[in-house]
Amino acid sequence: MALTARAGLLGLISAxxxxxxxPSWTGVLVGTGAILxxxxxxxxxxxxxxxxxxxxxxxxxxxxxxxxxxxxxxxxPGRRAVRGVLRDAWVPSAGAATDRHPLRVPAGExxxxxxxxxxxxxxxxxxxxxxxxxxxxxGLAARQRSVDAGGVLRxxxxxxxxxxxPARLARLRELDGRRASLxxxxxxxFDSLREYVIGDDVRSIDWRATARAADVMVRTWxxxxxxxxxxxxxxxxxxxxxxxxxxxxxxxxxxxLLLSVxxxxxxxxxxxxxxxxxxxASVPGAALPDTVNAxxxxxxxxxxxxxxxxxxxxxxxxRQRALVVxxxxxxxxxxxxxxxxxxxxxxxxHRVVLGAVGDPAIGALAQGRDTVQAVYEAAAAExxxxxxxxxxxxxxxxxxxxxxxxxxxLPPRLSDMYxxxxxxxxx
Amino acid sequence: xxRVWRAARLPVLIAVLLLLVVVLTVLxxxxxxxxxxxxxxxxxxxGRAVARLIADQGxxxxxxxxxxxxxxxxxxxxxxxxxxxxxxxxxGVLAALVDESESDVVLVQPGPRALTALHLPVRIAxxxxxxxxxxxxxxxxxxxxxRSTIAGLVYRGEPGSQSCYPAGEGAGLVRAxxxxxxxxxxxxxLLDEEGNAALAMNLLGGGRTLVWFVPTPTDPGLGGxxxxxxxxxxxxxxxxxxxxxxxxxxxxxxxxxxxxxxVAERLPVTVRGAETVxxxxxxxxxxxxxxxxAAALRQATVDRLRPMLGQHGDEGLVAEVARRTGRTDIxxxxxxxxxxxxxLINLATELDAVENEVRRS
Numbered sequence: 211m212a213l214t215a216r217a218g219l220l221g222l223i224s225a226x227x228x229x230x231x232x233p234s235w236t237g238v239l240v241g242t243g244a245i246l247x248x249x250x251x252x253x254x255x256x257x258x259x260x261x262x263x264x265x266x267x268x269x270x271x272x273x274x275x276x277x278x279x280x281x282x283x284x285x286x287p288g289r290r291a292v293r294g295v296l297r298d299a300w301v302p303s304a305g306a307a308t309d310r311h312p313l314r315v316p317a318g319e320x321x322x323x324x325x326x327x328x329x330x331x332x333x334x335x336x337x338x339x340x341x342x343x344x345x346x347x348x349g350l351a352a353r354q355r356s357v358d359a360g361g362v363l364r365x366x367x368x369x370x371x372x373x374x375x376p377a378r379l380a381r382l383r384e385l386d387g388r389r390a391s392l393x394x395x396x397x398x399x400f401d402s403l404r405e406y407v408i409g410d411d412v413r414s415i416d417w418r419a420t421a422r423a424a425d426v427m428v429r430t431w432x433x434x435x436x437x438x439x440x441x442x443x444x445x446x447x448x449x450x451x452x453x454x455x456x457x458x459x460x461x462x463x464x465x466x467l468l469l470s471v472x473x474x475x476x477x478x479x480x481x482x483x484x485x486x487x488x489x490x491a492s493v494p495g496a497a498l499p500d501t502v503n504a505x506x507x508x509x510x511x512x513x514x515x516x517x518x519x520x521x522x523x524x525x526x527x528x529r530q531r532a533l534v535v536x537x538x539x540x541x542x543x544x545x546x547x548x549x550x551x552x553x554x555x556x557x558x559x560h561r562v563v564l565g566a567v568g569d570p571a572i573g574a575l576a577q578g579r580d581t582v583q584a585v586y587e588a589a590a591a592e593x594x595x596x597x598x599x600x601x602x603x604x605x606x607x608x609x610x611x612x613x614x615x616x617x618x619x620l621p622p623r624l625s626d627m628y629x630x631x632x633x634x635x636x637x
Numbered sequence: 638x639x640r641v642w643r644a645a646r647l648p649v650l651i652a653v654l655l656l657l658v659v660v661l662t663v664l665x666x667x668x669x670x671x672x673x674x675x676x677x678x679x680x681x682x683x684g685r686a687v688a689r690l691i692a693d694q695g696x697x698x699x700x701x702x703x704x705x706x707x708x709x710x711x712x713x714x715x716x717x718x719x720x721x722x723x724x725x726x727x728x729g730v731l732a733a734l735v736d737e738s739e740s741d742v743v744l745v746q747p748g749p750r751a752l753t754a755l756h757l758p759v760r761i762a763x764x765x766x767x768x769x770x771x772x773x774x775x776x777x778x779x780x781x782x783x784r785s786t787i788a789g790l791v792y793r794g795e796p797g798s799q800s801c802y803p804a805g806e807g808a809g810l811v812r813a814x815x816x817x818x819x820x821x822x823x824x825x826x827l828l829d830e831e832g833n834a835a836l837a838m839n840l841l842g843g844g845r846t847l848v849w850f851v852p853t854p855t856d857p858g859l860g861g862x863x864x865x866x867x868x869x870x871x872x873x874x875x876x877x878x879x880x881x882x883x884x885x886x887x888x889x890x891x892x893x894x895x896x897x898x899x900v901a902e903r904l905p906v907t908v909r910g911a912e913t914v915x916x917x918x919x920x921x922x923x924x925x926x927x928x929x930x931a932a933a934l935r936q937a938t939v940d941r942l943r944p945m946l947g948q949h950g951d952e953g954l955v956a957e958v959a960r961r962t963g964r965t966d967i968x969x970x971x972x973x974x975x976x977x978x979x980x981l982i983n984l985a986t987e988l989d990a991v992e993n994e995v996r997r998s
Contacts, residue, residue, distance in 0.1 A: 212894040213887060221884025229877025238879050245887065301902040310896065331905075341897030356897050451910035458910065509905050569910040575918075576937070582978045583922060585985045589930030590918035591911075592937035599940065 211253065212343055212352045220245050220350065252346030257292035259344045259355045262315075266337070266361045267322075271503070274368040278327045280361060282340060286315040294345040294352055296323060299338035303331040304363060313342065329365040332460070333507045337361030366506045367460065371468040371621035378472050378625045385633050403427045438532035439473045439480045439628075440524060440560075441466050445508055446486035446515030448539030451569070453617050458567040459510045461617035462537040465565055468621040469535060469628060470501055476632060481527055485520045486511045494527070517548040521555055532560050533631065535624065540566040540598045540614055545605070553608050561631070562610045565624045568598070570616050674721040674745065674824065676700045676849045681826040684721070687837045688849065690828075694838065697846040704730065707850040711738045716846030723747040725852040728754030735816065740844050743817045746790050752818075758795035759818055762807025765791050767821075769831055770809055774801035778839035779810060782832035788821045931975035931984055938988045939971060942995060961998040962991055 224241035232240065263285045272278040280300075286292050296313040300306045305328035315321045329335050339356040346352065403419050406426035419427040443449075443466060449459035470480045474497070482501045484490040490511075491504040515538070524534055534556060538544070556562050576591035578584030602612040615623045671678040676688035676698060692698050699714055701707035704726070711718055711734065718738040723731055724747065732754045735742050744751065752759055767788035772779035779785075779801040791807035794800040802809035802820075809820040821827070823837035841847050921930050939954065946961075948954040951972065959967040970991065975981050 213891045215888070215891055218884055218888035218891055221887040222881065225877050225880035225884055228880040229873040233872035233874075233876040235876070237876055238883070241880050242883050245883070295896060297896045299897050299900050301900050303902060303904075338900040339897055343896060354894070354896070447908075450906055450908045451912075452907055453910040457905070457908075512906055512908075567910075571909075571911040572914055575911060575914060579982070579985050579989065582982060583918070585934075585978075585982050586922045586930055587915060587918040588985060589933040589981075590914050590921060593917070593933040594914050596933070596936055596940065 212354045213249065214345070214349055214352065216348070217245065217249055217350045220248065248348065249351040252348045252350040253353060254346075255290070255348075256294075256344045256346040256351070256353045257286065257290040257315075257317075258288040259292065259342050259353050261288045262286055262292060262342060262355075264340050264342070264357055264359045266340075266359045269361055269363045271364045271366055271506075272327075272329065273366045274329060274332050278329065278363055279324050280327060280337070280363065281322050281324045282359060283320055283322045284313070284315055284342075285320040286317060289317050291316045292342070292344045294343045296343075297341045298323070298325045299341065300325070300327065300361075300363075301335055301338065303329060304335040304337075305330050313344075327363060329363060332365050332367055333509060335363045335365055337363075364503070364506050366502045367463045367467065369464065369467045369502075370618070371464045374468060374622040374625065375471060378468070378622070378629065379475055381629055382472065382476050382632075385629065402430055404430055437478045438528055438530060439469070439478050439535065440528050440532050441469060441480065441482050441535045442520065442524060442537065443482070443484040443491075443505075443508070444486065444515050444520070444536070444538035445484050445490050445511055446538075446544075447510070447512050448515065448541050448544055450510035450512060451539070453567055453569045453571070456617070457510050458539060458617075459508065461567045461620050462565065463505050463508075464617075465537060465621040465624045466505070467498070467502065468625050471498055472625050472628065474498065478533075483523060483527065484508055485515065485523060487513045487516050487519070489519075489523060492523075492527075515544065515548065517544075517552050521552040524556060525559065528560060533628070534560045534562045535565060535628075536562060537565045540564075540568075540601050540612070542597050542601060545601050550604070550608070553605075553610065557609045563624070563627055563631075564605060564610050564612045565620055566598075566612065566614045567620055568614050568616050672722065672851050672853055675851050679825065682824045684824065684849070686825045686828045687823045687834065687841070690834060690838055691842045691847060694842050696842045696844070699846055699848050701848055701850045702853060703856045704734075704852070707734060707848060708737065710848045714846045714848060715739060716844035716848060717741045717743065717841055718848045718850065719743045719745070719841055720850050720852065721745050722852050723751040725854060726751070731755065734850075738848075741815050741817065741840075743819055743840055745819050746821075747818055748790075755816065757813050757816060757818070758797045759792045759811045759813060760795070762791050762793040763805050764789060765805045765809075765820075768804065770802040770804050772801050773803055774799055776801050776810070776812060779836065782836035782839055784831040785809070785833050785836045786821055786827050786830055791820050792818055925978075927975050927978060927981045931981055934981075934985055934988055935971055938992055941992060945995060958991065958995060962994040964991070964994075967991070 224245060228237040228241045231237070265283045267281045267283065269278070269280045280298070282296070282298055284296070292313065292315045294313050296311050298306070298309050298311070300309060307326050307328070309325055311323045311325070313321070313323070337359065340359045341354065341356040343352045343354045403416060404427065406415060406428050410428050414428045416427050416429045443459070443462055445459060449457060449462060451458050453461065466482065470482065473480045479495055481495065482491065482493040482504060484492070484505070490508055493500050493504045528534070553562070572591045572594055575587045576595060578588040598614060602614060605612050611627065613620065613623050613627050671680070671683065673682040674684040676684050677700065679685050688698050697714070699710045701710050717740055718735070720726070720731070720742070723744045726734070728750045731751055735755055749761055752761070765787060767786060769784050770787045771784055772782065774780070776799050785802060787802050787804045787809035791804050791809055792811045793807045794811040794813065798811050798813040800808035800811050811818045817840055819840070823833055828834045828837070942958060943949070943954060946954060946957045948957050955967050955971060958971070959965065970984070970987055975984055
């Protein structure tokens with residue numbers, strides 16, 4: 211039950227009546243009783259909300275930053291029209307512009323009400339209960355009820371690095387093209403023979419074919435297809451740090467998306483894995499929509515990543531040699547005590563690339579010279595950067611290539627690294 | 638402290654101003670204001686003069702300013718009772734007081750309620766302006782006094798009473814048994830005119846004592862109990878107010894009822910990426926670790942210079958940098974020691990300068 215402002219106004223009018231006409235306790239009793247009686251009658255005339263059915267149409271997915279809409283269908287099987295207000299409550303980050311809607315459903319009919327949403331956070335944004343307030347004929351009192359109509363809006367990562375994709379795909383086609391390979395190494399497949407043109411490496415001349423043909427023939431190779439790429443996302447504490455206005459995890463996701471699209475285009479099989487102390491998400495043979503969907507609800511957890519678990523999961527998934535792209539942070543403690551002890555198991559079987567999100571703020575701090583505090587900050591920043599360089603070097607000695615880049619640079623740099631590996635044919 | 642003062646200064650200022658106004662008014666008014674016809678009051682409407690005259694005649698004048706005093710004095714001292722403002726007393730209380738007194742009672746300008754409560758055969762006849770009237774009756778006190786000043790309410794005596802000083806449709810003085818109803822007073826300012834003083838002395842100086850009761854509105858014993866604030870308000874206002882409270886309650890219920898529950902959301906943790914760096918900088922600064930900080934800055938510069946110059950050994954690097962920049966302080970700059978913060982800042986800028994020079998060369 212709920213009252214409206216009209217009930218209060220009626221109270222003020224009755225005060226006038228009591229004061230002028232019947233200034234006694236009887237007057238107060240009569241005035242108050244009259245208002246309550248009117249409110250009661252009004253409640254009885256209000257359309258029934260108990261029989262109202264509220265169903266939400268499927269809301270679906272939306273990329274972060276794009277608008278969405280959710281629709282409720284309200285059916286009134288009762289004998290009286292339902293007139294009043296409806297509130298479709300969502301969590302604040304779902305970005306509902308206005309969640310209150312006027313409601314008027316005649317008896318036996320149905321109406322749909324749409325709420326515009328503009329989510330401000332990635333992940334599953336849930337609807338709260340739907341509240342209906344049905345006003346009486348006089349507009350003094352209303353019946354009110356909240357029902358759970360369900361509803362989840364899955365907000366997908368935005369894939370900002372999509373803009374880098376055309377250039378990388380062009381490079382991929384170039385690789386795939388009829389260029390004579392320098393070396394006949396592992397990881398390249400024999401493609402075809404063609405005539406020698408100036409500029410081709412003389413080492414790629416196929417002398418047997420030249421002997422059979424009138425011209426000098428060269429062998430061409432193309433990057434091996436159907437390799438396995440395993441992208442591993444560390445969702446532990448290292449991914450929680452906020453760089454700019456998004457956590458490191460979001461930059462890592464962007465890199466994952468760009469890389470998986472590129473690798474899929476290159477004919478490789480991409481698997482996706484997200485781990486901290488347990489496996490958060492796992493998509494084998496990931497098509498892009500599946501990966502995006504699996505990533506959407508991931509949030510950084512404030513726990514130390516279990517690198518032993520991470521390694522065993524990788525080894526369990528990739529039995530043949532694969533390219534393992536590990537997206538984590540360059541933190542001295544975590545790398546030295548967590549990753550390095552288990553790294554040989556990985557590098558023995560797979561090629562490992564480590565992607566880390568650097569913070570431009572640290573670079574800016576390292577430039578500070580104005581005050582004593584700024585210089586101390588610069589020194590601390592330099593020490594951190596030196597540590598990162600040292601870790602990069604250390605990982606290099608274990609055969610791990612490191613891509614340490616700022617959030618917007620990580621996806622293209624990681625893709626370039628992949629293309630370089632592809633071109634080199636090294637596994 | 639300043640915040641507390643800033644918040645409090647306006648109320649304090651207002652309080653001080655109020656106090657000043659009160660003090661000034663009291664000082665300018667020249668003493669405590671007394672009600673009209675007070676036996677101690679020297680003011681124009683006071684009764685000091687007549688009280689002194691009566692006292693000079695050998696009558697004991699007992700002033701009473703509270704109901705309690707008046708009752709006690711009437712019981713112990715007896716004698717004539719004068720009530721200067723009978724309307725300030727509850728009718729029942731006035732009647733009880735008059736009953737207790739066994740001799741003459743003089744009431745100054747009683748209203749209708751007081752007259753009915755005392756069951757006097759006297760009604761209010763009207764109101765007259767201040768004027769001098771003849772006694773025109775057989776009452777000795779009036780006849781002896783002669784002409785007197787009459788002003789305010791005048792009364793009509795019904796059979797069984799004596800009326801003097803006719804004015805308008807009534808009379809300025811009505812006596813019924815031992816109770817005298819008097820329309821004008823005997824204020825200080827009127828006492829020297831006509832027979833006013835004589836009339837007052839005849840009426841009041843009859844007994845051995847005179848209980849002079851000056852009721853005041855602030856007397857806690859008045860009316861047989863304290864009146865509540867609401868007793869002074871018309872009923873319409875009181876019950877209208879109650880009904881307004883009901884309306885406020887209804888408005889409250891209107892505002893209090895939410896349209897559905899509040900929605901809570903679990904927000905992700907926010908850890909700034911550069912937080913550890915800043916924390917480490919503060920640690921350096923608090924510990925005064927200039928040497929650590931300087932070492933970090935030097936190492937960073939060396940790390941940047943080395944790939945540029947292609948030198949691996951420290952000595953080779955120093956020599957190459959010195960050759961390119963033409964500076965002689967390179968060894969201490971790159972491998973020296975730093976103790977004060979001023980030196981640290983200096984070192985930072987010098988390192989930048991060297992690096993730029995090498996880059997340019």
